[in-house]
Amino acid sequence: MDRYLVISSDGHAGPRPEVYRDYLDAQYREEFDRQHVARLEMLAAAGERLEMLAESAKWAEDKSYGLAGAWDHDRRNEILDADGVAAEILFPDGLTEQNSPPFGGDLALSPLGADPELQWAGVRAHNRWITEFVSMAPERRFGLALVLPFWGVDEAVAEIRWARDRGLRGIMLPCMWLDQAPYHHPKYEPMWAACQDLGMIIHFHSGPAAMQDYFGAALFGAHSSAEPAVEMPGALGVYVTEVAWWLTRPLWFMIWAGIFERYPKLKTVVTEGSTIWVPELLELMDHRFSEHHFSAKLGSGYRKHLKMKPSEYFRRNIRVGSSAMSRREAEMRHEIGIQTIMWGTDYPHPEGTWPITRDIMLETFKGIPEEEIEAMLGGNAAEFYDFDTEKLAPLAARIGPERSWFREGAA
Amino acid sequence: MDRYLVISSDGHAGPRPEVYRDYLDAQYREEFDRQHVARLEMLAAAGERLEMLAESAKWAEDKSYGLAGAWDHDRRNEILDADGVAAEILFPDGLTEQNSPPFGGDLALSPLGADPELQWAGVRAHNRWITEFVSMAPERRFGLALVLPFWGVDEAVAEIRWARDRGLRGIMLPCMWLDQAPYHHPKYEPMWAACQDLGMIIHFHSGPAAMQDYFGAALFGAHSSAEPAVEMPGALGVYVTEVAWWLTRPLWFMIWAGIFERYPKLKTVVTEGSTIWVPELLELMDHRFSEHHFSAKLGSGYRKHLKMKPSEYFRRNIRVGSSAMSRREAEMRHEIGIQTIMWGTDYPHPEGTWPITRDIMLETFKGIPEEEIEAMLGGNAAEFYDFDTEKLAPLAARIGPERSWFREGAA
Numbered sequence A, B: 001m002d003r004y005l006v007i008s009s010d011g012h013a014g015p016r017p018e019v020y021r022d023y024l025d026a027q028y029r030e031e032f033d034r035q036h037v038a039r040l041e042m043l044a045a046a047g048e049r050l051e052m053l054a055e056s057a058k059w060a061e062d063k064s065y066g067l068a069g070a071w072d073h074d075r076r077n078e079i080l081d082a083d084g085v086a087a088e089i090l091f092p093d094g095l096t097e098q099n100s101p102p103f104g105g106d107l108a109l110s111p112l113g114a115d116p117e118l119q120w121a122g123v124r125a126h127n128r129w130i131t132e133f134v135s136m137a138p139e140r141r142f143g144l145a146l147v148l149p150f151w152g153v154d155e156a157v158a159e160i161r162w163a164r165d166r167g168l169r170g171i172m173l174p175c176m177w178l179d180q181a182p183y184h185h186p187k188y189e190p191m192w193a194a195c196q197d198l199g200m201i202i203h204f205h206s207g208p209a210a211m212q213d214y215f216g217a218a219l220f221g222a223h224s225s226a227e228p229a230v231e232m233p234g235a236l237g238v239y240v241t242e243v244a245w246w247l248t249r250p251l252w253f254m255i256w257a258g259i260f261e262r263y264p265k266l267k268t269v270v271t272e273g274s275t276i277w278v279p280e281l282l283e284l285m286d287h288r289f290s291e292h293h294f295s296a297k298l299g300s301g302y303r304k305h306l307k308m309k310p311s312e313y314f315r316r317n318i319r320v321g322s323s324a325m326s327r328r329e330a331e332m333r334h335e336i337g338i339q340t341i342m343w344g345t346d347y348p349h350p351e352g353t354w355p356i357t358r359d360i361m362l363e364t365f366k367g368i369p370e371e372e373i374e375a376m377l378g379g380n381a382a383e384f385y386d387f388d389t390e391k392l393a394p395l396a397a398r399i400g401p402e403r404s405w406f407r408e409g410a411a
Helices: A017-023 A026-049 A051-062 A064-070 A073-083 A116-135 A153-165 A186-198 A211-215 A235-257 A278-289 A293-298 A310-317 A327-331 A357-365 A370-385 A389-399 B017-023 B026-049 B051-062 B064-070 B073-083 B116-135 B153-165 B186-198 B211-215 B235-256 B278-289 B293-298 B310-317 B327-331 B357-365 B370-385 B389-399
Strands: A007-012 A087-091 A141-146 A170-172 A201-205 A268-271 A318-323 A341-344 B007-012 B087-091 B141-146 B170-172 B201-205 B268-271 B318-323 B341-344
Touching: A007 A268, A007 A318, A007 A341, A007 A370, A017 A026, A017 A116, A026 A116, A051 A064, A064 A073, A073 A389, A087 A116, A087 A201, A087 A268, A087 A370, A116 A141, A116 A153, A141 A153, A153 A186, A201 A235, A211 A235, A235 A268, A235 A278, A235 A310, A235 B235, A235 B278, A278 A310, A278 B235, A310 A318, A318 A370, A327 A357, A341 A370, A357 A370, A370 A389, B007 B268, B007 B318, B007 B341, B007 B370, B017 B026, B017 B116, B026 B116, B051 B064, B064 B073, B073 B389, B087 B116, B087 B201, B087 B268, B087 B370, B116 B141, B116 B153, B141 B153, B153 B186, B201 B235, B211 B235, B235 B268, B235 B278, B235 B310, B278 B310, B310 B318, B318 B370, B327 B357, B341 B370, B357 B370, B370 B389
Parallel strands: A007 A087, A087 A141, A141 A170, A170 A201, A201 A268, A268 A318, A318 A341, B007 B087, B087 B141, B141 B170, B170 B201, B201 B268, B268 B318, B318 B341
Antiparallel strands: none
């Protein structure tokens, strides 16, 4: 094949709020209507204060044709074909794009101020919708069920089974627990067991961060001291500096907790936080795992339940979705680990590669050995997610980026 | 001079609790007695559950002669002379070493559950004690006043002035704000102004981290959901993986907030979190500062108040105390920035270089060009802190490590 099979590790899909309404259990629709109006008013008010939202709205207006691929089957295939993407992993859509699942069932799945019953209702609306959306093109779409771990592990396990029964093979968990128990808490054990037993791949996705820290209590809640609303200069700079850390934080809780020791086949992915941090994180954890003078006061209790080094669990059980992957990551690929990297578009988000996917892809990969490009653009994802590559082959042969484009000296 | 001038960027000093009691304002001594008993009981109870504390207690018993240098003038000079250290920056002592300032006035300066009046009383007891301890060897000891920023900025500024009047030239602030306002909040402006005007160098010191996340609500509080006490496997592994991040976090809040733009002479140090993270943090912030396709939805509001790149503020205003510096850091010194690195012992803490300082120093620096060792071992600190190197020269000539030891091929 003279074209690459491309699998995007990071796609977003979700219908407009009024469509989500139809997927809610009937008893939640009245509350949905009430909150929907309130949310639109809140966003309008925030938009005046936050330049980010205003710019985002303008961007969305300009790109409305392509953005409809977030929920429209044909439009999505059209855009993906043009981008050269054969298949993708599907997360819910983002906050700023206005088509998030309701009741805090969005990308953040934040427990902050959430009503557990309503949040489950919102999450289930998405899970119902995504199973339908996946079933329209099952060979191209790997959909994730949203799962809330904080409001009872039994209910989380039941939702995981529900999703598996309907053909989904992955879930997304919140990467921030805030005042809830972190992922090394033993109460989550049945959830990890269910994911391993059912072959459900766990995902964390970038976006959530300590918003109340950046923008202040008045906008985002959670400060105990009632601070008046003030401009927080540089807040967004802080956010973009540390957001990837909040995404990846569950990994070291899971690794140190021995979850991958007890569930050796459990698969986990973190998506859209770049891969740049991988070498240093592995170096750091392995150093902390080793015995030396400086760790004398720590004892050995924190590591005796791990039979392998932290980096070995990472290499075996974890992959990283690198959305709009940079040239710098490609250059660091051996240090990061080529098998770790799964390229992604982040379509239809404005920080992703769409609509200039081919340009960015070439900038990232040009001149790199073909078998390495092949692995990062799709091969790694095909293997980790067990995509049916035979079924995808004819599509890739038609729409995939040509191998020749990436060769040194190609125009 | 055939010996190096060594300045440790990381020393800890503080008397036993019963001595701190004498430095408290009289009205707080009764409460001190009550809490002191309760604290001893709590530690004894925790010691049974936490292997760390038990190991630490054993370590302290073995090292009791040297540990007395935490409060004893002669003993400290004796130990430092033997270690080859001419001068040092003095932080309060740590939690596990049992001689922390009272009422939460310790290394963490945590606002969690603190009583502002009592915490100020504890902090002032230390500030009084440290001014005396410094005055016994002012050329060797650079003491830091502890300052609480969360309970009113005016009071913080008053304490900074008090400390400056008594000869101190630096302060330590808490690196974790928890539910208080982070350092980009405009209310702190008078504090930054006072530090610049009075030439007070701001310090953050490693140790605090999200303890309630690692060890659970029952031990460390702060989970809203009342979780029962359970073993959290690997908790300590998580702690040592992310503790340096919590230390360095104030830096990017301060940089993005434009504090170093408005106070170009303000100096800030972060201590005991290694220096390994420096290259990647600067790369990341500068990338986030630059305009590109992926930042389209962010607008420019978060960076237009910065006239330089984040890395340029870092290089100008910030230094890093590298305690028990590793060979790996020495090998990465050009990437980290030689001028950024200030070696430290962490005496008298068990994770520091004492009592094998010379061995570790040689392991770290052997074969590196002399002028670079000179900068990292003491030259950078001498310049940043404005030590009187002429006064220190005879001492360094007597006790400092010999340059010849570090040369390739030396025994």
